[in-house]
Amino acid sequence: MAEKKKVKLQFVLxxxxxxxxxxxxxxxxxxxxxxxxxxxxxxxxxxxPCSHALNSNHMTLLAESLPPELGEQSSLEAPIVCGNxxxxxxxxxxxxxxxxxxxxxxxxxxxxxxxxxxxxxxxRSGRAVEDSxxxxxxxxxxxADLKKWSFNYRFAFPALKLDPPATLIDLRPASxxxxxxxxxxxxxxxxxxxxxxxTADVPFFLVSITESLATIRPxxxxxxxxxxxxxxxxxxxxxxxxxxxxxxPLRNLLALICSRWKLEKVHFLCYRERxxxxxxxxxxxxxxxxxxxxxxxxxQSIPNAVGWEQNSRCITLASSMDPxxxxxxxADLNLKLMRWxxxxxxxxxxxxSIKCLLLGAGTLGCQVARMLMAWGVRKITLxxxxxxxxxNPLRQSLxxxxxxxxxxxxxxxxxxxxxxxxxxxxxxxxxxxxxxMPGHPVLTQEEDGVLQDCRLLQDLIASHDAIFLLTDTRxxxxxxxxxxxxxxxxxxxxxxxxxxxxxxxxxAGPLCSPPVGNESPDALSVSLDDLSTVDRGRLxxxxxxxxxxxxxxxxxxxxxxxxxxxxxxxxxxxxxxxVELLMGVLHHPDGIHAPGEIATSCSGSSEQPLGILPHQIRxxxxxxxxxxxxxxxxxxxxxxxxxxxxxxxxxGMDFVLQAINHPTYLEDxxxxxxxxxSASAFELSLDNVTDxxxxxxxx
Amino acid sequence: MGFSSNWDGxxxxxxxxxxxxxLCEKWKVTYPVFPPWAWVPCPRPFGVTSRQVEGYLSxxxxxxxxxxxxxIDNGSSSKEEATCPxxxxxVDDATLVQRNDRELHLYDLHIVRSSSYRVPALxxxxxxxxxxxxxxxxxxxxxxxxxxxxxxxxxxxxxxQEEHPYLNRPWYALHPCGTSDWMKLLFDNEASVTENEExxxxxxxxxxxxxGQVVGLRTPLEVFSKKHNAMFCxxx
Numbered sequence: 001m002a003e004k005k006k007v008k009l010q011f012v013l014x015x016x017x018x019x020x021x022x023x024x025x026x027x028x029x030x031x032x033x034x035x036x037x038x039x040x041x042x043x044x045x046x047x048x049p050c051s052h053a054l055n056s057n058h059m060t061l062l063a064e065s066l067p068p069e070l071g072e073q074s075s076l077e078a079p080i081v082c083g084n085x086x087x088x089x090x091x092x093x094x095x096x097x098x099x100x101x102x103x104x105x106x107x108x109x110x111x112x113x114x115x116x117x118x119x120x121x122x123x124r125s126g127r128a129v130e131d132s133x134x135x136x137x138x139x140x141x142x143x144a145d146l147k148k149w150s151f152n153y154r155f156a157f158p159a160l161k162l163d164p165p166a167t168l169i170d171l172r173p174a175s176x177x178x179x180x181x182x183x184x185x186x187x188x189x190x191x192x193x194x195x196x197x198x199t200a201d202v203p204f205f206l207v208s209i210t211e212s213l214a215t216i217r218p219x220x221x222x223x224x225x226x227x228x229x230x231x232x233x234x235x236x237x238x239x240x241x242x243x244x245x246x247x248x249p250l251r252n253l254l255a256l257i258c259s260r261w262k263l264e265k266v267h268f269l270c271y272r273e274r275x276x277x278x279x280x281x282x283x284x285x286x287x288x289x290x291x292x293x294x295x296x297x298x299x300q301s302i303p304n305a306v307g308w309e310q311n312s313r314c315i316t317l318a319s320s321m322d323p324x325x326x327x328x329x330x331a332d333l334n335l336k337l338m339r340w341x342x343x344x345x346x347x348x349x350x351x352x353s354i355k356c357l358l359l360g361a362g363t364l365g366c367q368v369a370r371m372l373m374a375w376g377v378r379k380i381t382l383x384x385x386x387x388x389x390x391x392n393p394l395r396q397s398l399x400x401x402x403x404x405x406x407x408x409x410x411x412x413x414x415x416x417x418x419x420x421x422x423x424x425x426x427x428x429x430x431x432x433x434x435x436x437m438p439g440h441p442v443l444t445q446e447e448d449g450v451l452q453d454c455r456l457l458q459d460l461i462a463s464h465d466a467i468f469l470l471t472d473t474r475x476x477x478x479x480x481x482x483x484x485x486x487x488x489x490x491x492x493x494x495x496x497x498x499x500x501x502x503x504x505x506x507x508a509g510p511l512c513s514p515p516v517g518n519e520s521p522d523a524l525s526v527s528l529d530d531l532s533t534v535d536r537g538r539l540x541x542x543x544x545x546x547x548x549x550x551x552x553x554x555x556x557x558x559x560x561x562x563x564x565x566x567x568x569x570x571x572x573x574x575x576x577x578x579v580e581l582l583m584g585v586l587h588h589p590d591g592i593h594a595p596g597e598i599a600t601s602c603s604g605s606s607e608q609p610l611g612i613l614p615h616q617i618r619x620x621x622x623x624x625x626x627x628x629x630x631x632x633x634x635x636x637x638x639x640x641x642x643x644x645x646x647x648x649x650x651x652g653m654d655f656v657l658q659a660i661n662h663p664t665y666l667e668d669x670x671x672x673x674x675x676x677x678s679a680s681a682f683e684l685s686l687d688n689v690t691d692x693x694x695x696x697x698x699x
Numbered sequence: 700m701g702f703s704s705n706w707d708g709x710x711x712x713x714x715x716x717x718x719x720x721x722l723c724e725k726w727k728v729t730y731p732v733f734p735p736w737a738w739v740p741c742p743r744p745f746g747v748t749s750r751q752v753e754g755y756l757s758x759x760x761x762x763x764x765x766x767x768x769x770x771i772d773n774g775s776s777s778k779e780e781a782t783c784p785x786x787x788x789x790v791d792d793a794t795l796v797q798r799n800d801r802e803l804h805l806y807d808l809h810i811v812r813s814s815s816y817r818v819p820a821l822x823x824x825x826x827x828x829x830x831x832x833x834x835x836x837x838x839x840x841x842x843x844x845x846x847x848x849x850x851x852x853x854x855x856x857x858x859x860q861e862e863h864p865y866l867n868r869p870w871y872a873l874h875p876c877g878t879s880d881w882m883k884l885l886f887d888n889e890a891s892v893t894e895n896e897e898x899x900x901x902x903x904x905x906x907x908x909x910x911g912q913v914v915g916l917r918t919p920l921e922v923f924s925k926k927h928n929a930m931f932c933x934x935x
Binding site: 275 | 731732735762791794795796803805830831832834860868
């Protein structure tokens with residue numbers, strides 16, 4: 001390039017960079033102010049001299065490139081932008097279209113010409129000499145898809161085309177072109193220019209060198225600079241880093257020089273920096289031949305313009321603009337924080353992939369669902385047959401007054417809606433269904449419906465990983481307990497008295513093989529050992545301690561007994577414990593087979609990071625006390641013993657129907673009838689046997 | 700605030716400002732290779748009457764060292780896929796187009812004082828040269844090996860995504876909990892812990908020497924006066 005040979009002068013097009021903040025502000029501007037208005041908006045771009053040997057500087061759009069948002073200033077006029085040394089303002093115009101089709105259909109050449117014409121006008125009128133920042137302009141066309149948070153856009157940097165084109169005689173690093181003295185003097189002058197707040201953002205200037213002394217002056221001083229021994233160069237902030245080519249701003253500078261001063265030979269300085277200081281090795285000095293284009297003297301003619309970027313681009317900002325994705329990442333990071341600091345072994349994948357089935361969407365169901373979400377559970381199905389009543393929202397944390405209107409929404413549906421409002425990424429489903437219950441005999445004409453419900457429940461349990469029994473009666477827990485025992489699902493029961501609660505996890509199903517080497521009967525498990533009815537090793541279910549089959553518990557009760565009248569703090573406590581218990585099971589190596597542990601006074605006794613994993617937790621608010629208990633599965637349990645499960649497997653829905661219609665059938669089948677007979681024979685007090693069950697007086 | 704032996708490792712808003720200024724100055728003088736840190740003043744939220752000037756430190760457009768030199772491509776003989784080949788492209792043979800080097804990753808770093816933890820917090824984001832934000836996985840690939848190790852092992856530095864307190868957009872951040880603890884430890888080793896001014900001057904520099912490593916920003920030793928070299932070494 002250094003040889004004195006005529007070649008066509010080529011210019012490197014601006015590179016563009018749009019900051020995320022620009023799109024954020026454009027989006028809110030579009031939503032809040034512009035609406036469907038497509039009129040052009042004046043914006044400001046910023047650039048600076050190249051300051052990196054390997055990277056060009058970009059024409060950059062920032063949030064402040066756009067007019068201020070509502071509240072700050074209502075007009076959409078050109079923003080008042082203050083430049084600085086790293087942000088030389090460049091006037092631009094934005095055409096944001098309402099559809100992708102109109103974005104594509106924009107007449108690009110016409111738009112480009114109209115901007116180029118502004119430059120031409122400024123050159124002819126002399127405004128560009130006074131304010132050289134008018135020499136560079138840009139054009140941005142865009143389509144903002146605010147539903148997908150994606151933005152299609154394309155830049156143009158209009159440049160007036162010289163005809164005939166400029167030819168290059170010489171181009172070399174400034175450090176080569178100048179002698180040492182000149183280079184040092186020029187560096188100092190440039191640094192002074194760049195560090196004065198008055199001139200730092202003025203991108204075009206004159207360099208005059210007289211007897212090795214360089215001074216920098218504004219373009220308007222051109223006449224005043226003329227002198228016999230003065231060398232004059234036209235300088236510009238060059239965003240380009242390439243050692244053999246000048247950057248784009250030179251094009252319009254040459255047009256100005258041609259049109260205004262009619263020069264034929266132009267010396268120019270491509271000013272570049274390194275670490276914020278003038279760098280004469282990176283800066284280039286060139287010599288070009290230009291000639292006044294034909295027709296430029298004609299006042300009416302408009303030069304041809306070029307300058308579109310080659311391709312339109314698309315940027316997607318869903319990760320920083322889609323509120324759902326933001327909520328997800330915030331939730332994830334919160335859990336990860338827990339893992340990083342306190343619980344390195346927390347298995348978030350297991351938690352987020354587990355499918356939970358909540359039977360009952362009342363005080364307990366609502367609260368359990370919330371706690372599950374807090375732990376990162378994403379898949380929740382709620383089953384309830386009721387509607388939201390006026391008395392519900394105060395205690396049932398997923399409902400509001402609106403849900404009670406017009407007879408009330410179905411609880412399971414309202415709960416799902418609410419869960420999605422809390423966290424849009426939750427995969428929640430609501431099922432309206434009554435759970436068939438023993439002791440509530442089925443009329444023949446209802447039989448089909450009930451059987452259908454039974455099958456639905458069966459399918460629901462089979463398709464979920466953990467089942468919560470959260471209904472308000474004892475008998476409604478029987479069928480799900482049986483199905484869970486049959487399919488060996490993790491089952492958690494929470495139940496409330498007036499001021500006491502029990503939370504427990506059911507043991508594994510009776511017909512599944514326990515893991516090897518897990519036969520460790522606890523020394524503290526004394527409850528029913530003496531009666532030799534214990535299915536050793538396996539943990540009991542909700543019905544294991546009962547010596548009566550579930551019957552209708554709501555008939556013949558007064559109103560305060562029928563409603564779930566409990567101390568309001570109880571349900572959240574029990575629900576939280578139920579979810580924590582599930583997390584314990586999920587993180588225990590033995591899972592559903594994990595032996596029940598008892599709380600001890602010495603802390604840190606458990607090997608598990610989440611602490612001990614009890615079988616049952618019982619608490620009382622009247623005493624503000626809580627204890628852990630262990631009860632093994634009973635071989636005459638009406639819900640989970642092998643006799644019952646085997647019988648169910650054999651007879652299926654016939655068995656279920658019989659159990660529902662004739663509660664004593666279950667007692668006969670399991671030997672409870674027999675047991676009670678022998679118990680009375682030994683004059684044993686039943687009260688003693690069922691002693692620790694007294695809190696189970698559920699309404 | 701007085702720095703006594705029971706100083707808790709936190710920084711008042713005023714001390715943050717002083718310390719920020721000290722960081723800017725020293726950084727510019729001793730480490731010109733990086734872009735400078737600049738103080739960005741922020742308008743006070745409505746109704747706040749404190750006379751304190753709020754703001755944060757910002758270092759923007761720091762190129763990831765992995766970026767490679769952009770290649771030159773003649774616009775008139777474009778090999779790249781042209782979006783609308785039928786369209787008359789408004790370029791001429793005097794136009795050169797740099798091939799858009801999408802490998803170039805730029806980073807912005809902000810140091811913001813967390814008012815709840817009363818310590819500085821590092822916010823950062825990465826983006827392609829066309830402004831497309833980088834996903835966390837891309838950022839992790841940019842980080843030097845040792846920083847992913849630090850992130851994994853250290854109890855003090857872990858990444859979260861948080862709303863930038865002034866820009867109200869999600870940025871990545873190193874969570875500031877724990878910062879006061881280790882800052883206290885850091886200065887406890889110093890015999891001159893009672894010299895308040897010294898601590899304020901040095902606070903952000905020392906802090907940055909630790910957290911900056913996580914995002915691949917190595918604080919040059921020269922930033923520290925000789926006196927503090929020992930402390931710096933003991934901190935990493």
